[in-house]
Amino acid sequence: MSETTKQSASRLAPLFERLKGENRAALIPYITAGDPDARTTVELMHAMVGGGADAIEIGVPFSDPMADGPVIQAAHERALKSGLGLRGVIDLVAEFRQRDAETPVILMGYQNPIEAMGVSAFVDKAASAGVDGVLTVDLPPEEADELVAAMGERGMDPIFLLAPTTSAGRTREVASKGSGFVYYVSLKGVTGAANLDTDALAAQLEDIRGACALPVGVGFGIRDAETAGQVGQVADAVIVGSAIVRLIHEQATAAGGVNAQVLETVRGFLAELRSALETART
Amino acid sequence: MPETNSKATVGATGAPVDYASFPDQRGRFGDYGGRYVAETLMGPIEELTAAYEKYRNDPGFIEEFESDLRDYVGRPTALYHAKRLSEAYGAEIWLKREDLNHTGAHKINNALGQALLAKRMGKTRIIAETGAGQHGVATATVAARLGIECVVYMGADDIQRQAPNVFRMRLLGAKVVPVDSGTRTLKDALNEAMRDWVTNVDDTFYIIGTVAGPHPYPMMVRDFQSVIGREARAQMLEKTGELPDQVVACVGGGSNAIGIFHAFLADESVELHGSEAGGDGVETGRHAAPLTAGRPGVLHGNRTYLMEDDNGQIIGTHSISAGLDYPGVGPEHSWLKDIGRVQYAAITDDEAMAAFHEVMRCEGIIPAIESAHAVAHARLLAEERGGQRILVNLSGRGDKDINTVAKLEGIEL
Ligand SMILES: Cc1ncc(COP(=O)(O)O)c(C=O)c1O
Numbered sequence: 110m111s112e113t114t115k116q117s118a119s120r121l122a123p124l125f126e127r128l129k130g131e132n133r134a135a136l137i138p139y140i141t142a143g144d145p146d147a148r149t150t151v152e153l154m155h156a157m158v159g160g161g162a163d164a165i166e167i168g169v170p171f172s173d174p175m176a177d178g179p180v181i182q183a184a185h186e187r188a189l190k191s192g193l194g195l196r197g198v199i200d201l202v203a204e205f206r207q208r209d210a211e212t213p214v215i216l217m218g219y220q221n222p223i224e225a226m227g228v229s230a231f232v233d234k235a236a237s238a239g240v241d242g243v244l245t246v247d248l249p250p251e252e253a254d255e256l257v258a259a260m261g262e263r264g265m266d267p268i269f270l271l272a273p274t275t276s277a278g279r280t281r282e283v284a285s286k287g288s289g290f291v292y293y294v295s296l297k298g299v300t301g302a303a304n305l306d307t308d309a310l311a312a313q314l315e316d317i318r319g320a321c322a323l324p325v326g327v328g329f330g331i332r333d334a335e336t337a338g339q340v341g342q343v344a345d346a347v348i349v350g351s352a353i354v355r356l357i358h359e360q361a362t363a364a365g366g367v368n369a370q371v372l373e374t375v376r377g378f379l380a381e382l383r384s385a386l387e388t389a390r391t
Numbered sequence: 392m393p394e395t396n397s398k399a400t401v402g403a404t405g406a407p408v409d410y411a412s413f414p415d416q417r418g419r420f421g422d423y424g425g426r427y428v429a430e431t432l433m434g435p436i437e438e439l440t441a442a443y444e445k446y447r448n449d450p451g452f453i454e455e456f457e458s459d460l461r462d463y464v465g466r467p468t469a470l471y472h473a474k475r476l477s478e479a480y481g482a483e484i485w486l487k488r489e490d491l492n493h494t495g496a497h498k499i500n501n502a503l504g505q506a507l508l509a510k511r512m513g514k515t516r517i518i519a520e521t522g523a524g525q526h527g528v529a530t531a532t533v534a535a536r537l538g539i540e541c542v543v544y545m546g547a548d549d550i551q552r553q554a555p556n557v558f559r560m561r562l563l564g565a566k567v568v569p570v571d572s573g574t575r576t577l578k579d580a581l582n583e584a585m586r587d588w589v590t591n592v593d594d595t596f597y598i599i600g601t602v603a604g605p606h607p608y609p610m611m612v613r614d615f616q617s618v619i620g621r622e623a624r625a626q627m628l629e630k631t632g633e634l635p636d637q638v639v640a641c642v643g644g645g646s647n648a649i650g651i652f653h654a655f656l657a658d659e660s661v662e663l664h665g666s667e668a669g670g671d672g673v674e675t676g677r678h679a680a681p682l683t684a685g686r687p688g689v690l691h692g693n694r695t696y697l698m699e700d701d702n703g704q705i706i707g708t709h710s711i712s713a714g715l716d717y718p719g720v721g722p723e724h725s726w727l728k729d730i731g732r733v734q735y736a737a738i739t740d741d742e743a744m745a746a747f748h749e750v751m752r753c754e755g756i757i758p759a760i761e762s763a764h765a766v767a768h769a770r771l772l773a774e775e776r777g778g779q780r781i782l783v784n785l786s787g788r789g790d791k792d793i794n795t796v797a798k799l800e801g802i803e804l
Contacts, residue, residue, distance in 0.1 A: 194702025225703025274434030
């Protein structure tokens, strides 16, 4: 632990505070760091902010992404070819921060890379780089005490998942250990699955809000401006993953890499999503 | 499940250990185990835990499980004094004949137990992962018998090297789904089965094939497999009047090993040895021996010893035996290693193959290549100590492996 750096608090709470005033949901895109290569990840992050992302979720490549569907699994495999690990991902966030001090950044990944690095070394390095929150997919609140405590000391937000299978009792436990926001997995399934039922979603969010005061982000199954707009009517944040990962992969494959044209396409897609959120509640 | 003798004994720390009290409520064996899964699975896992807690002591459930073990699986399996092998190795070798079980391995003990539980929970679909195909065959078998739909995930590479078992599963009516991601072996099949489970939690029961996964699996699979050690311990006493000096079992995920070890944990005079897959030799890095050469981490729902790189990425394993080709190990083994109750060693492909032939030539038994690792380990212990009474768990038969053996010898079948 370094004694000198007293970390300023996470950028997430102020973001949700501001958006409440604007009466719109936050747009949070997800990309896997290192896909298609580590060099262009930071450019993609800036392009997404340019298109209207309110925060960015960065996937940490892992050999066994158990909770991910085929699109994001393939992204992890591509990223692993470059040898990018957790330390390297945090370095990319630090690089992003040189040009963007405002946009919250959330790391999303699995527990083993964090264990391998060591919880306190990880939290220290991530906090210093300007990471705001960490979502560890395979770390339910029951197993998260050490990480939650270490992150609390550095003002970072531990972000937990809620699922349709989560009981009200567990929702309260998540609410007490998590901060920033909670991530509602709107479907039973892995990332990239189809079929979102927005009416059912509204009812589910009502139940969650009865047991949890944190903002609720909804992810899984949001693929375009239309679904983003529907979810944005009821959720505090809309998280879009597979659709963006697929778009980047298709464009980059066709262009032989992430070039200016690809960045512009990504920016444009984010702008569409953002404008759907702007009008969702009017 | 009926209790074994689990009287308090003394662990490496000098403190008494009551082995039956593990895991704790959170599924912990010391620092290992637990529940590291995505939120969607927490509800189903709690439901499974509650169902298992309800039925594990239910006389009707126990009676059905035990009568099926007897009449369908063919238990108790024999304890066999391998006299010519004993002579060759210079020790008294006893084989616990799990190869004589219906479907040819210990895997059916657990598949049966979980399938009976699935039925009581009203689940209409069963999924499983498999490496060597033995657990897949066992699961397809019990699913056929209960008339339940069955889907088995299997690494694409394992499908190649265990073709006869793939065909058996299909004949039994199971759907075998090749897994092309990652290293295309057992660990990736497990990932894919978890993904299926997350998607189909309402009607689907996931039968994990070894003592790994999130709590309650390591405990539940151990309980279903511990019949091996209960029988073997009583049979040893009956046939020799004494306990063995050593018990040896191969360790993939560790279910046959836990199954035979458990009844002996409190017997301080009995040494317990687990045989990991040493592949080309631990020093080459091409092996599947996390307890020998790995370090603790989190994979597949539990904290345990793993093979990983500096970034915490799980690394590819190598073993001639598909059933041992796994980068993790059940959390109870990690704990038993740390407290010093069980010793683990890595047995190379070559050592295992030599033992494979020795068992065939001396005893007229085809051992699974997995089980041949335990026999080879017994040989090493015999060379070290001489003259001891060694109980080896012959976890399965090797008919499924003859293609692999033929290929090694350059023979086209
Ligand atoms: C015959 C046999 N023995 C051992 C194993 C390894 O599994 P475990 O360590 O869980 O007993 C397998 C796995 O497929 C097997 O088929």
